[in-house]
Amino acid sequence: MAISLNKGGNVNLSKEAPNLENVLIGLGWDARATDGQAFDLDASVFMVKSDGKVPNDSHFIFYNQLKSPDGSVEHTGDNLTGDGEGDDESVQVTLSRVPAEIQRLVIVVTIHDADARRQNFGQVSNAFVRIVNRDNHQEVVRFDLSEDYSTETAMIFGEIYRHGGDWKFRAVGQGYAGGLRALALQHGVNVG
Amino acid sequence: MNLLRGQRAKIADLVPTGQRLTLGVAIDAPGLILDFACFGLDAQGQLSDERYMTFFNQPSSPCGGVRLDAPLGDQAGFAIDLARLPPSIVRLTITAALDGTGTMSRIGRGHVRVMDGSREAARFAFSGADFAEERALMLLELYRKDRIWRICALGQGFNGGLAALVAHFGGTVATEISAPPPPSPPKPSPAVNLNKITLEKRGNSISLQKEPHTAHGEILINLKWRSVSGAKKGFLSGLIGNNRTDLDVGCLYELMNGEKSAVQALGNTFGNYTSPPYIALDADDRTGLSASGENLRINGQHWEQIRRVLIYAFIYEGAPNWAEAEARITLKMPGQPEIEVRLDSHRNDRPMCAIALLENQGGAVKITKLVDYHRGHLDMDQAHHWGLEWVRGSKD
Known part of the structure; x- marks a missing residue:
């Protein structure tokens, strides 16, 4: 039975799923049912050190850079419409291969071209992030963001972080203005 | 509190009762x-x-939890008491749909606001720039999540209009079946039909904007109806009368100088087109067989002297049977689409129907569809606060 977290809550993944190694971060949302501009949402992961910054730009995993140099984090691709059952986008993580200097994997979702399309997260429905054990396909934890939407255009859904020798997951649900660019700058990425 | 599109809040944070x-x-x-x-x-x-x-x-909803009630200054509104809603209702969505032509990109400024008594607790403002080809909008919704009622500013819609909106909610809209045309009058040309605005529902209003410094042309109000004579010939009908229906069109008017009266065939007050009241009835069709019907003309050259006109139809003779009379009122103004009102909300116990109210709004002609039924002139006069004195009359 998966744990359902509220905003700010956390869970110890290593205790809930002993020997957790191959992780799937599943992200989902519902596309708008109404007419008007379509929504294009993108998932990204920042692999950051204890100072909250990426060691270098190759630790920013997004639609133009789908895999980290060490192979520990891999984005499985962009879904342009959000249609279909289950996850709209997913990221695979091999925990044992995450470099020791990486303290946290920050999971963010941004709305592409949000300002021009006059879109924000308040208009997205049924968004969630879930952590699945890929070895037995069991969902370990889920965070439903539907009541933590903001009118901002970028949102940290959650983060996987080291705690002692364990891995934990925190439900963040924090929105930011400025889209992916602002979040990338905040996490130490050199945005061109 | 100003709500942005997509913004959510808890009702209890806006309204102390959290419910009303x-x-x-x-x-x-x-x-x-x-x-x-x-x-x-x-x-x-x-x-x-x-x-x-x-x-x-x-x-009103069966539980009384939602009922029509517009706050002062708003066009429409709903009084909500969340505590009265049954548990099965978890979402209230406020919608606006266009009847007739146009798209939501053509609207000016608009708002939905949350009133706590006379205090405005929140407002979601929008304008035509927020929309494109949409013809129906979901403006705002109240919804229950984890036992807490919340609000969300939606501002999203459907190009397919009301039908698409209703389909989104799992319903269907019955295809409108037009009534058969009256047998005697010639069919109107298709070109006119394409431009026709049918005010189907009570309370609809449109404003025929007046260009600055140009007078209106003739406003023509035409009544056509079908005689129901011969429908039932029997002993009882012979006792009641000759079983012939006579339908009249008429109006109450009020001029800017305060003069008030009526123009109608009954009492032979046919009015005058070229001098006050600048409203004239040109014929009295007593059988429903005239191809042109009855025409009431308002001289738009003198619209600035007219404050308001209440158009009505009246069954002078014969048992009231609006369904069989198939009465249709059309309003025509030069350079404007024709407006048609069908008397389709049948009240056969009431011989009088107030059809439309024309008001002078800064020189423009504002037309509001009424279609409310009355027992007679006095009832209708009182309902619309005209203030005339009425005596019984008859046509010879």
Whole structure:
């Protein structure tokens, strides 16, 4: 039975799923049912050190850079419409291969071209992030963001972080203005 | 509190009771006809009980938790008491749909606001720039999540208009079947039909904007109806009368100088086109067989001297049977689409029907469809606060 977290809550993944190694971060949302501009949402992961910054730009995993140099984090691709059952986008993580200097994997979702399309997260429905054990396909934890939407255009859904020798997951649900660019700058990425 | 599109809040943070509030809607939309409704939806977002669509034809939900009530200054509104809603209703969506031509990109400024008594607790403002080809909008919704009622500013819609909106809520819209044309008059040309605006529902209003410094042309109000004589010939009908229906068109008017009276065949007050009241009735069709029907003409050259005109139809002779009379009123103005009103809300116990109110709004002609039925002139006069004295009259 998966744990359902509220905003700010956390869970110890290593205790809930002993020997957790191959992780799937599943992200989902519902596309708008109404007419008007379509929504294009993108998932990204920042692999950051204890100072909250990426060691270098190759630790920013997004639609133009789908895999980290060490192979520990891999984005499985962009879904342009959000249609279909289950996850709209997913990221695979091999925990044992995450470099020791990486303290946290920050999971963010941004709305592409949000300002021009006059879109924000308040208009997205049924968004969630879930952590699945890929070895037995069991969902370990889920965070439903539907009541933590903001009118901002970028949102940290959650983060996987080291705690002692364990891995934990925190439900963040924090929105930011400025889209992916602002979040990338905040996490130490050199945005061109 | 100003709500942005997509913004959510808890009702209890806006309204102390957390349960009783009024939602007011106003949209500045010259030349467009808007219908407002409140859809009460189940957990699947579906209108599983059609009695929970609150609008002009259904002014209250069965539980009384939603009823039509516009705050002062708004065009439409809904008084909400969340505590009275059944548990199956978890979402109330306020919608606006265009009746007739146009798209939501053509609207001016608009808002939905949350009123706590006379205090405005929150406002979601929008304008035509927020929309494109949409013809129906979901403006705002109240919804219950984890036992807490919340509000969300939606501002999203459907190009397919009301039908697409209703389909989104799991319903269907019956295809409109037009009534058969009256047998005697010639069929109007298709070109006219294409431009025709049918004011189907009570309370719809449009404003025929007046260009600065140009007078209106002739406003022609035409009544056509079908004689129902011979429908039933029997002993009883012979006792009651000759079983012939005579339908009259007429109007109450009020001029800017305060003069008030009526123009109608009854009492031989046919009016005058070239001098006050600048309204004239040109014929009295007593059989319903005249191809041209009865025409009431308002001289638009003198519209600035007219404050308001209440157009009505009256069954002078014969048992009231609006359904069989198939009465149709058309309003024509030069350079404007023809407006048609069918007397389709049948009240056969009432021989009088107030059809439309024409008001002078800064020189423009504002037309509001009424279609309310009355026992007679006095009733109608009182309902519309005209203040004339009425005596019984008859045609010889």
